[in-house]
Amino acid sequence: MQLTQQIKIESTEEQQKVLWDLSEKCRLIYNLALKERKDNWKTNRDKPKEQRNYITYIDQQNQLPKIKEKYPEYKWVYSKVLQLTLKKLDANFKSFFVLKKNGNKSANPPKFRGKKYFTTMCYNQSGFKVEDGFVELSHRHPSDIDLKFEIPEKFTFEKLYQVSIYQKDNDFFVSIVYEKTRKEYIDNGKYQAFDLGATKHTAVNSEGKFIEFTNKRLDKYWESKIQEVQSKRDHCKK
Template sequence: MPQIKRKYPEYKWVYSKVLQMVLRNLDGNYKSFFALWKNGDASARPPNYKGKNYFTTLCYNQSGFALESYTISFSHNHPSKTKLDFDISHYPLKKEAQRIKQVEIFTKKDKWFTSITYEIQEPEYEDNGKYQAIDLGILNIVSAVNLDGKFIQIKNRRADLYWKKKLKEVQSKRDHCKKYSRRWKKYHQKFCKMKTKCANQLKDFQHKVSKQVVENTKANTIIVGDLGVKTMARKKKPTTSSRQNKAHRTLNHSLQNTGSVGRFVQFLTYKAQKMGKRVIRIDESYTTQTCAKCGKRVKRELSERDITCDCGHRMDRDLNSAINIMVKVLNSDELSHQPSLKEESFLCKWKGFSTIHSPKICPPANA
């Protein structure tokens, strides 16, 4: 670092720990790339070179900043001596905030943000013997079942479908303009604004659903099926069936544009931790293809929304998957406290509900 500062004196303007954090992040990115590459991930790419117009996130780790009332100030050595302050009165720190661990400054869509990471005291997890299994999906963002055989199903809000046509119209107008011209910049700004609004709507919906799930369940242990979205979204080899090729394209679009499933699990996890609950991720392979009643496995197309088996079992495929996830975790060693409820008695409980039409969106209820 001292050699770089001698060669490029402008680096002295930046707080020293910020530069160290940039190098640590770069080192972590390269290690992640090589790890993925060694594991045979063909989509892995090394960190790209960033031009002079690219703003690197500034990370202040435990020092270099001061918090006074509702203003956070950052230190720097720029000759202009301009104050680098952020007003956080609209989002004050919570009373339970203890020690600030890290503060970041970053830009997104021509707007500036600061991210504050601080410690809070979380309640300890206690296994109360109640569990809820959740199957995550595209059509239904949450399909859940608990040990009492109660179902909860929440439809996914497809804000991306609403904005898709509007974004294409603006993008088409922008592409017909000379790049970086006044009209091009006008449409590009409008395009970015619409895309940001779409992303914010998806994120807001995930926040609301994850909060609803955590607050309205008596279970202290929430089991979530691990979708493996990265593997599902990989480009598949084209087949002779145009219908199947279209289904693959639709699946990839839905996976990439309905909001990150991994992000939803993160929201669910940290909200559960704040309430003294625990989220367990379990492999959900074949849970959709397997009949929850007799265990027979049949490969099914994505268009088949109901499971119909030779044993007479008929159920929504997402709820069927949630039941299989619950049975899978009951038969594993994932739980610290194994409930006295065995697989057979659990199947008898939900068996009585299989004849009832599953609700499209279940109102908030203690499940």
């Protein structure tokens, strides 16, 4: 089975600058592709269904080599990271179309990302290395600063699928998707049963141990008020 582990990382000022530079390129690619998508959607939305020709992820992915040729700084970012940035936009636009199709009149296309927005960078299957207590991310930034971050020794991973780096509350984190081998089920002849009631929870096991506790319901505050209204109702003349 696949699991995800979020880990806070420590970074130097130089590393943070590189991360922001790379993230900025992803943000601009996202916004550029979003502008193209929005214009395309506005052009097609009033056409008969059979005449609509919407831009796809493949269309925009195929434009990346030309963009890199014209603007070499986009080569700083690992290729798959830019591709997955476009994949994210594609997923957001598909969600928008589903909402529109289901009759949600308030649904709007994805929004542009502002300059202060740190775009999550996703490395899928390649472009990263996790070994010897470090996670390392590939890039071609002219500074040549290594994006290598220490992770606690307690974290060990089997097969790795994906590494993402993101920012939260001014701190940087990596999110690692990895394979975890399921432990083989062994029937030890011991069983437990749970009854999740509305007002109380009850549990019992095959050894006869029993526990019961009251559930703090969210509507507990209203219980007395409901009883008061019910009492008034019961005394009303029919």
